[in-house]
Amino acid sequence: MSYLKNPDWLGQFLYPFEKFEEVPSSLFDAINSDLDRVQSKTPVVSIVVIAWNEEINILRCVATLSKMKTDIPFEIIVVNNNSKDRTQDTIDQLHVRSFNELTQGAGPARQKGQVEALGKYILTADADCFYPPCWVDEMMKVLTQKDVVCIYGRYSFIGESTFPRWKLLILEKLKDTMASLRHIKQPYFNTFGISMGYIREYGLKIGFITINRRGEDGQLAMDLMKYGKIKQMKSRKGRVWTGVRTLTQNGSFFNIVASRIKEDLKRFKYNFITRN
Numbered sequence: 001m002s003y004l005k006n007p008d009w010l011g012q013f014l015y016p017f018e019k020f021e022e023v024p025s026s027l028f029d030a031i032n033s034d035l036d037r038v039q040s041k042t043p044v045v046s047i048v049v050i051a052w053n054e055e056i057n058i059l060r061c062v063a064t065l066s067k068m069k070t071d072i073p074f075e076i077i078v079v080n081n082n083s084k085d086r087t088q089d090t091i092d093q094l095h096v097r098s099f100n101e102l103t104q105g106a107g108p109a110r111q112k113g114q115v116e117a118l119g120k121y122i123l124t125a126d127a128d129c130f131y132p133p134c135w136v137d138e139m140m141k142v143l144t145q146k147d148v149v150c151i152y153g154r155y156s157f158i159g160e161s162t163f164p165r166w167k168l169l170i171l172e173k174l175k176d177t178m179a180s181l182r183h184i185k186q187p188y189f190n191t192f193g194i195s196m197g198y199i200r201e202y203g204l205k206i207g208f209i210t211i212n213r214r215g216e217d218g219q220l221a222m223d224l225m226k227y228g229k230i231k232q233m234k235s236r237k238g239r240v241w242t243g244v245r246t247l248t249q250n251g252s253f254f255n256i257v258a259s260r261i262k263e264d265l266k267r268f269k270y271n272f273i274t275r276n
Contacts, residue, residue: 004165006158009067010241013060013130020055020086028093031059034066035095040073044120045136046200048113049078050106050193051127055086058127062094065125069133072140077117078127081109087127105212106193114203122200124193124217129155130241135195138238142231143197149228150221152187153195154179155240163244171247179232187230188221195233195240202227 017023047065051058058078065076076096080088082104091098101112114122123139125131135153142151156172159165179190196217206223209216221230 003169006165007132007241009132010130010158013063015056015060017056017059020089023056023059023090027059031063031066032093032095035062035076038066038068038070039075039095041075043073043075043118045072045074045123045140046113046117046119046121047074047076047123047125047136048110048117049076049125049127050081050101050109050113051078051083051087051091052081052109053083053085053087054127055083055090058087059090059094061125061127061129061131062096064131067133068131068136070136070140072136074123074136075118077113079109079113081105103210103212105209105216107209107211107213107216110193110216111208111210114200114208117200120200122198122203124196125240126194126242128242128245129194130158132238132240134235135238135240138235139195139197139233142233143199145231147228148231149202150191150198150224150230151196151233152191152221152230153233153235153238153240155192155194155242157244157247158241160244163247168244183232187232188218188225190232191217191221191230193217194242196221197233198224199227 049061062076062078068074078091078096078098080091080098080100082102097116099112099116101109110124121140121143123136139151139153142148154176157163157168159168182189202224203220206220208220224230
C-alpha cells in the first residue's frame with residue numbers, strides 16, 4: 001500500500017452526487033443487496049454510525065460498510081441526530097436499523113445507538129468517513145484480546161488537488177507520533193468516534209455524555225479503564241479514511257501544520273501525567 005496515494009478501494013465510493021434526489025434507485029438497490037448479504041439478525045458486533053446533515057455522506061459511509069469482508073456477525077445502526085437536510089430520506093432507503101435522537105450532540109446520539117444495539121461489542125463510526133473491507137476484522141483482533149475493554153484506530157485524509165497526499169502524509173505522521181506519546185499515560189485522549197470499539201456491557205454501565213459537548217468518546221474511554229485496558233489498532237490497512245473539510249477551516253497547509261505543532265507543544269508535558 002502506497003502512503004502517497006488514496007487506496008484503490010476508495011474510488012468506487014466517491015459518488016458525484018450532492019443531494020438525495022440525485023441518487024439513482026439502482027445504487028440503493030446495489031447497496032441494499034450487499035447489506036442484506038453481510039448483516040446478521042444475531043450480531044456479535046454492532047456498528048453505530050451517527051449522522052447530522054449528511055444526506056450523501058451517510059450513503060457513502062454505509063456503502064463502504066456493506067463491503068465488509070468478515071465472518072463476524074454484525075449489524076449497522078444509524079442514528080439521525082436532528083438533521084435538517086434529507087439525511088433521514090437517505091437512511092430510509094437503506095437496509096439498516098435506524099433511530100432518531102432529538103437531544104443534540106454526538107454523546108446523546110452515540111448513547112442512543114449503544115442502548116439499541118444487539119451486539120456484545122460496539123464499533124463506532126462517523127457518517128463522513130470511509131471504512132476499509134478489513135476494518136471489522138482488524139478492530140476485533142485487538143478488542144477481543146485479554147483484558148482489553150476499549151480500542152481505537154487511526155485515520156487518514158483523502159488526497160485531492162488542494163491537499164495532495166504527500167502534504168496530508170506529513171500531517172498524519174505528526175498526528176500519529178503525538179498519539180503514540182499520549183498512549184503511554186493517557187490513551188483515552190486518542191479515542192475518537194471515527195474508529196473506536198468497546199465492550200457494550202461496560203459502555204452501558206458508564207454511558208456517554210448526554211449533553212452537547214465535545215470529548216464524549218474520550219470521557220467514555222477514560223471511565224472504561226476501570227474495567228480493563230485501552231489498546232490501539234495499528235494495522236495500516238485498517239485505517240479509516242475521511243475528507244479534508246475540517247482541515248480547510250484552518251486555511252493554508254502551512255497554517256495547519258503550524259497550528260498542530262503549536263497545540264501539541266502546549267500539551268506536551270501532559271503526555272507523561274497519569275490522570276486518576
